[in-house]
Amino acid sequence: MKIDVLTIFPEFFDTVFDFGIIRRAKLAQIVEINIYDIRSFTTDKHHKTDDKPFGGGDGMVMKCEPIFQAIEKIIGTCERESYPSGTRVVLLSPQGKQLKQSIAREFADEAKHLILICGRYEGIDERVNDALVTDEISIGDYVLSGGEPAAIVLTDAIIRLLPNALGSETSAVNDSFTENLLDYPHYTQPRDFRGMDVPEVLLSGNHAEIEKWRRQKALEKTQIFRKDLLDKEHS
Ligand code: 9D3
Numbered sequence: 001m002k003i004d005v006l007t008i009f010p011e012f013f014d015t016v017f018d019f020g021i022i023r024r025a026k027l028a029q030i031v032e033i034n035i036y037d038i039r040s041f042t043t044d045k046h047h048k049t050d051d052k053p054f055g056g057g058d059g060m061v062m063k064c065e066p067i068f069q070a071i072e073k074i075i076g077t078c079e080r081e082s083y084p085s086g087t088r089v090v091l092l093s094p095q096g097k098q099l100k101q102s103i104a105r106e107f108a109d110e111a112k113h114l115i116l117i118c119g120r121y122e123g124i125d126e127r128v129n130d131a132l133v134t135d136e137i138s139i140g141d142y143v144l145s146g147g148e149p150a151a152i153v154l155t156d157a158i159i160r161l162l163p164n165a166l167g168s169e170t171s172a173v174n175d176s177f178t179e180n181l182l183d184y185p186h187y188t189q190p191r192d193f194r195g196m197d198v199p200e201v202l203l204s205g206n207h208a209e210i211e212k213w214r215r216q217k218a219l220e221k222t223q224i225f226r227k228d229l230l231d232k233e234h235s
Pocket of ligand 1: 122141147
């Protein structure tokens with residue numbers, strides 16, 4: 001998969017993709033990530049990426065020209081109907097559909113080329129949405145200063161779902177039972193830490209009992225902290 005990120009703050013991404021699973025996926029050429037500075041696609045002498053809103057009001061709006069230029073350069077066309085199959089142009093915005101594991105999985109399964117547009121300021125000229133964007137995504141109901149953190153979250157969630165991105169040790173975590181539940185509690189050495197003991201069953205060596213205990217604890221935690229996960233199908 002190729003992931004291209006359009007941002008006015010390219011330095012934001014200088015090291016975030018250089019660790020853990022994402023780093024490994026890059027090295028294994030499971031994913032290629034490119035960061036593009038929107039400003040480098042401006043053609044006016046002041047390299048303006050934003051301007052005052054028509055109709056008045058506070059704040060600035062991201063201009064559409066540099067974004068159209070970028071998409072034309074990156075995809076080869078700025079007609080949505082002419083995008084190659086598997087191309088998705090995603091606008092990260094508070095107005096988007098809320099990111100869920102099911103959306104990350106859909107992108108991981110279907111997208112070959114993802115272009116992520118990070119908004120800033122009060123918003124982005126609507127013509128970007130009208131002509132270029134195939135998907136508008138929010139990462140949740142809280143206010144960020146821009147789309148960059150959201151692009152990082154989306155990228156991380158997708159890459160770990162790509163075939164062979166996870167080591168064989170960890171891929172089992174993805175099974176259908178655990179996905180709609182919170183995790184069970186984990187313990188490691190030491191057995192006794194400041195008088196706090198590790199549950200006896202985990203030391204028993206009885207794998208059937210351990211499995212039963214873990215499922216029970218996962219269900220209890222979910223019931224208490226995330227009842228909504230048990231009510232609805234979320235994954
Ligand atoms: C005044 C109304 N606000 C819109 C709800 C203005 C506004 C707030 C935050 C405009 C842009 C932003 C910047 N946020 C994002 O670009 C963003 C975001 C977010 O704020 N929350 C959750 N997901 C996302 S994805 C992109």
